[in-house]
Amino acid sequence: MRRITVVGGGFAGLTAAITAADSGARVTLREAHRTLGGRARTAEGPYRANEGPHAIYSGGPHWAWLKQQGLLGPVVAVPALEATRLRLHLGGQLRRTPPLALLKLARRPAGQAPVGQDFLSWATSQVGEAGARAAAHYTGVALYHHDPGSLSAAFVHARLRRAASLPPEAHFVRGGWGNLIDRMATRARDLGVRIETGDRVSELPTAEGPVIVATSLDAARHLLGESSLRWPSGRSTLVDIALRTRRGDAWVISDLDAPGWIERFTAQDPTLAPAGEQLIQAQLPIGPDESKADGIAHAERLLDLGFPGWRDRLTWRSSSVAEGRTGAVDPPGTTWRDRPAIRRGDGVFLAGDQTAAPGMLAEVSFNSAIEAAALALTSSGLEVAP
Known part of the structure; x- marks a missing residue:
């Protein structure tokens, strides 16, 4: 053979x-x-950061295959209490609830969005430009792209539906x-x-x-x-930090003013950092003319809002740029x-x-x-x- x-x-x-x-x-x-x-x-060592968030979606085909093969192992979901600490950055401020227009788009049946039109144009015709931009930026968590609105409407809408699904599909491999x-x-x-x-x-x-x-x-x-x-693919600055634990920190900050996502991963998996510390990972898409530093500055602005005093609590930090390593995007x-x-x-x-x-x-x-x-x-x- x-x-x-x-x-x-x-x-x-x-x-x-x-x-x-x-x-x-x-x-x-x-x-x-x-x-x-x-x-x-x-990453090896006390701070077990992945190269990006690496959620595994329970609605996907690999979930069933890994279970069948006995390979899935322990997975964790986000505790209900932590889910209440989702924050959305819109108009320069943090809010607890998403815009109604974003929810309307996420609930549109699959197959409605056209392949041949960009997402922003199509979504604007459905819910107006402000809601369309917020929805496009929300999909940054699944696209790692600096301008999701410029991509195929069908491509982006399918990912919006899954990223905003309830109950959440996202689970995480323990450790x-x-x-x-x-x-x-x-x-x-x-x-x-x-x-x-x-x-x-x-x-x-x-x-x-x-x-x-x-x-x-x-x-x-x-x-x-x-x-x-x-x-084509995305390009993102990835920022990983560890902070001493503080009650009241956000679980997720989703930027609706520009694509960007910050998540406290120890909320669902405390094994990723030493006791008394929390691991936070951020992915901030950057455009062709932007630098790693631009992404870091974006991350720090969001951290200032959702993690007060984070600089004084910092115990570890790492950053990198993921270029052409974040999956395909369809124009x-x-x-x-x-x-x-x-x-x-x-x-x-x-x-x-x-x-x-x-x-x-x-x-x-x-x-x-x-x-x-x-x-x-x-x-x-x-x-x-x-």
Whole structure:
């Protein structure tokens, strides 16, 4: 039997490797870094910050698959008391309730928003410009894009509906996504997957069998030598801080004046920081002409409002820029079907969050990985195990 090679050991790569091995294939997974996880890594040490919020949505296909595989592990939801500490930044002030126009848009049935029109224009025709902008900015938590209103109305509206759903779909892997990656790696090894870390691939081993490239789109473009492997994504400043605990801090600040989201993650998972401290993560989308410092300044303005005296309580801080690492965004007139295809020809298949697969956030990586594994198995004369 020929061997299936998976290049990339993040969530997509591990999903593809487990699917292929569970169906009887011989699989090698090769990861350039010394650790697995990709964007699903969790920082080591007392402050277990993910690379971005990394909520896992219970309505998504990967939730059911992880449960079926026995990999989901302990997950936590937001306690009801903390949910009352959601704050919305609008007109320069914090408020407790969302604008009625935002709720009206979120409750519009799926499929009403057009693919070919930008979200801001369509939403303005439905609820007026002020409500449309607030709704567009609210979706920043699921888009990481500096101008959600400029994207396809159908694309943004689908994410608005899920981000504002009740009860909330968002759950969180206890201890950070790194724990989930560890469980997936153990499962892969138990199925016989040969995992090689610190192994950067410079040439595809297609002579050995099918290859699944489960890397960032930029890395895949260079590895495959295909200049057409491009699709727009977001760009965000990520700010992580730890503070000494104080009663009355906000749980979430959602900026409706400009896209931005700050969340106190220890509200639902106290294990992410030492006792007496709380871990807060912020994602602030920045435009092409903006810098990391602009995003940090945005975060600090919101922290001043929702976390009084935070500078005096600061115990740890980290910041970075996520560029082209926050998933695909679809411009007007396009859908996920227009993104780079999974099947690349000559036994090569693509998986990742900017591929031609449906879903939101990590669901795109998952769906493309399952499809890539199925295609690789078929080319090897095997079928996906039920």
